[in-house]
Amino acid sequence: MRIAIIGGGLAGLTAAAYLSDHSDTSGTVFERSPQLGGRAFTYEKSGFTLNYGAHAVYGIDRHTLHSMEEELHLKFQSKQVDKRKVVYAKHGHLTPAPLDFVNIMKTDVLTAREKVRFVAEIAAVIGNIHHLKQHRTLGDYLNHSHASAEVKELWEHLVCSNFFITPEEARKVSGEVIAEYYHNLFLSGRPVSYILGSWATITDQLIDKIGDNEAWDIAVKEPVESITMEDGKFVLNTKTRQQLVYDQVIFAMPVQQVTKLLEDTPWASTMEPYKNNTSTEVLVYDVGFSKVVARPFHYISDMDHKIFISDVSATDYTVAPVHGQLLQGIAYLNDDFTDEEQKKQYLELKTQQMEALFDKYYPDWREFVEVKRVSKKAMVASVKNIHTNKLLPNRLAGVPFFFCGDGCEGKGELAERAFSSGRAVAQSILEQAQTKALTI
Numbered sequence: 001m002r003i004a005i006i007g008g009g010l011a012g013l014t015a016a017a018y019l020s021d022h023s024d025t026s027g028t029v030f031e032r033s034p035q036l037g038g039r040a041f042t043y044e045k046s047g048f049t050l051n052y053g054a055h056a057v058y059g060i061d062r063h064t065l066h067s068m069e070e071e072l073h074l075k076f077q078s079k080q081v082d083k084r085k086v087v088y089a090k091h092g093h094l095t096p097a098p099l100d101f102v103n104i105m106k107t108d109v110l111t112a113r114e115k116v117r118f119v120a121e122i123a124a125v126i127g128n129i130h131h132l133k134q135h136r137t138l139g140d141y142l143n144h145s146h147a148s149a150e151v152k153e154l155w156e157h158l159v160c161s162n163f164f165i166t167p168e169e170a171r172k173v174s175g176e177v178i179a180e181y182y183h184n185l186f187l188s189g190r191p192v193s194y195i196l197g198s199w200a201t202i203t204d205q206l207i208d209k210i211g212d213n214e215a216w217d218i219a220v221k222e223p224v225e226s227i228t229m230e231d232g233k234f235v236l237n238t239k240t241r242q243q244l245v246y247d248q249v250i251f252a253m254p255v256q257q258v259t260k261l262l263e264d265t266p267w268a269s270t271m272e273p274y275k276n277n278t279s280t281e282v283l284v285y286d287v288g289f290s291k292v293v294a295r296p297f298h299y300i301s302d303m304d305h306k307i308f309i310s311d312v313s314a315t316d317y318t319v320a321p322v323h324g325q326l327l328q329g330i331a332y333l334n335d336d337f338t339d340e341e342q343k344k345q346y347l348e349l350k351t352q353q354m355e356a357l358f359d360k361y362y363p364d365w366r367e368f369v370e371v372k373r374v375s376k377k378a379m380v381a382s383v384k385n386i387h388t389n390k391l392l393p394n395r396l397a398g399v400p401f402f403f404c405g406d407g408c409e410g411k412g413e414l415a416e417r418a419f420s421s422g423r424a425v426a427q428s429i430l431e432q433a434q435t436k437a438l439t440i
């Protein structure tokens with residue numbers, strides 16, 4: 001069975017690693033960029049390891065990576081972010097983020113009475129009996145809830161940080177999605193960890209695995225430009241080659257790009273419900289210092305401006321030179337602008353707020369900057385998981401392809417959905433092949 005995988009990001013590489021583990025498969029991973037990894041692309045600069053997308057893993061002990069570690073024999077180490085060094089800033093005052101029972105008791109974002117209420121809410125989520133899952137959205141739940149304004153703000157803020165969206169958008173996330181997400185996360189003994197060495201630690205091993213099967217190859221700088229079906233086989237044309245024939249095709253790229261590729265094909269109309277999906281975008285401010293400028297905490301979330309700064313090197317010491325420090329600032333963004341000028345001004349304001357936060361907690365940081373990368377429009381999730389959007393299923397009725405990526409149905413959010421959907425499509429292709437072989 002010959003398989004084409006279009007897209008060499010986390011989802012495509014995961015699917016290829018599972019499939020190439022079987023000797024009776026062959027195939028190609030097509031990637032349009034010169035490098036693999038997609039939004040998890042990692043690069044070195046002046047001794048710092050920078051990711052295009054961050055490499056925080058939420059609930060690693062219950063994460064798809066845990067299954068991949070066993071099934072694909074991946075080897076990686078992770079380190080948990082120190083929960084006692086995770087703080088919220090509200091009206092200029094710092095207080096522990098209520099990540100676990102100890103922090104909940106210490107935090108000032110809730111009063112003693114509200115703490116009892118919030119612990120009861122967590123217990124209900126863990127026990128799978130929280131009312132949230134019966135509500136269409138978090139907003140609907142909060143409108144009905146008798147909780148205090150502080151508890152409501154905390155719910156919004158949690159969803160902002162895990163889904164990388166603004167409070168207004170957090171209110172649009174489905175109650176069921178949130179209940180399931182936090183059921184998993186609250187049961188985890190390791191809420192936030194970093195993979196030591198960034199995403200490259202994982203992607204390099206997936207690439208090596210694919211390379212172990214000689215019947216597989218990876219074609220970079222080779223975008224797939226068109227696809228047709230002839231005599232039950234798929235025929236692909238790329239920028240450099242024509243008439244490449246495959247038995248199966250996996251799309252492992254953002255749904256917006258799938259829609260474009262399938263334009264003017266018989267399958268275009270089936271993509272209609274997914275065409276207007278919106279993505280999650282953030283402003284990212286990576287900065288590497290020649291020395292540790294300050295280390296008062298490892299993660300600070302500014303509740304007033306919806307900005308956070310992670311001291312990535314405080315947890316993953318491999319990403320900075322021995323005496324250096326790597327910070328990553330992220331601002332959640334609104335996307336309701338009347339024109340480009342308004343958007344430009346908004347992004348400028350967010351950049352200034354970010355720099356003001358650096359000034360406050362990392363005084364004189366500008367003097368020690370070794371590397372800096374500011375991206376005003378980074379796509380975190382190709383489909384924002386709000387109730388008005390629709391994640392793409394791994395298979396669609398009447399469409400002969402498979403779909404995976406962070407905009408597809410799968411377990412978890414962000415990178416976990418890329419991994420879990422990549423794994424799921426590979427497993428269903430292998431199961432299908434096995435069933436076919438048994439019936440012949």
Ligand SMILES: Cc1cc2nc3c(=O)[nH]c(=O)nc-3n(C[C@H](O)[C@H](O)[C@H](O)COP(=O)(O)OP(=O)(O)OC[C@H]3O[C@@H](n4cnc5c(N)ncnc54)[C@H](O)[C@@H]3O)c2cc1C
Pocket residue numbers: 006007008009010011012030031032033036037038039040052053054055056057058222223224225252253254257261282284378379380381404405406407413414415416418
């Ligand atoms: C700033 C930022 C912070 C993030 N933080 C985290 C985090 O802390 N934790 C977490 O879990 N996730 C995080 N993410 C999200 C995570 O990076 C993504 O969910 C994940 O990388 C998506 O992988 P993917 O394979 O689905 O898609 P992609 O990475 O987009 O891969 C798709 C690939 O397809 C290729 N392609 C497109 N069209 C074609 C074509 N026609 N032919 C060939 N190739 C094509 C593209 O070049 C791309 O390489 C973050 C992302 C960003 C941007």
